[in-house]
Amino acid sequence: MNPSALQRHRERLLTLRAEILSEGDVPFEPTRSDPTAVGSNEDDQPLAEMSQSIASSRNRARADVLARVVAALARIDDDPETFGLCTECEEPISPKRLDLMPYVELCVECQQAQDGPRDKGPRRHLRDFR
Numbered sequence: 001m002n003p004s005a006l007q008r009h010r011e012r013l014l015t016l017r018a019e020i021l022s023e024g025d026v027p028f029e030p031t032r033s034d035p036t037a038v039g040s041n042e043d044d045q046p047l048a049e050m051s052q053s054i055a056s057s058r059n060r061a062r063a064d065v066l067a068r069v070v071a072a073l074a075r076i077d078d079d080p081e082t083f084g085l086c087t088e089c090e091e092p093i094s095p096k097r098l099d100l101m102p103y104v105e106l107c108v109e110c111q112q113a114q115d116g117p118r119d120k121g122p123r124r125h126l127r128d129f130r
């Protein structure tokens with residue numbers, strides 16, 4: 001990967017990390033993001049509950065992304081040669097995919113191979129919260 005692209009990804013990762021850290025673990029407030037839900041009726045209840053579970057998985061997703069962002073920054077600093085290569089098959093990850101998620105470690109193929117059979121594993125646990 002050329003140095004300017006690497007630098008660009010590095011800056012995006014730093015920005016992402018700052019954003020995630022600045023958001024902290026503030027509880028999600030469903031009403032604020034949806035002004036139309038102000039009029040209270042019985043339909044609001046399940047909606048609020050749904051928003052809350054979305055918020056919980058969002059927090060988990062954010063913690064997950066943060067860990068990957070930090071790992072990607074470490075890869076850029078320690079081993080810039082391998083940044084942008086799939087950690088599984090060592091093929092270059094598509095630039096489009098890297099632009100979208102500079103912290104990805106796997107190419108699309110390996111990601112799908114991993115997600116496929118494992119889909120029922122870790123993700124199922126997200127439903128375990130009360």
Ligand SMILES: [Zn+2]
Nearest residue numbers: 086089107110
């Ligand atoms: Zn791969």
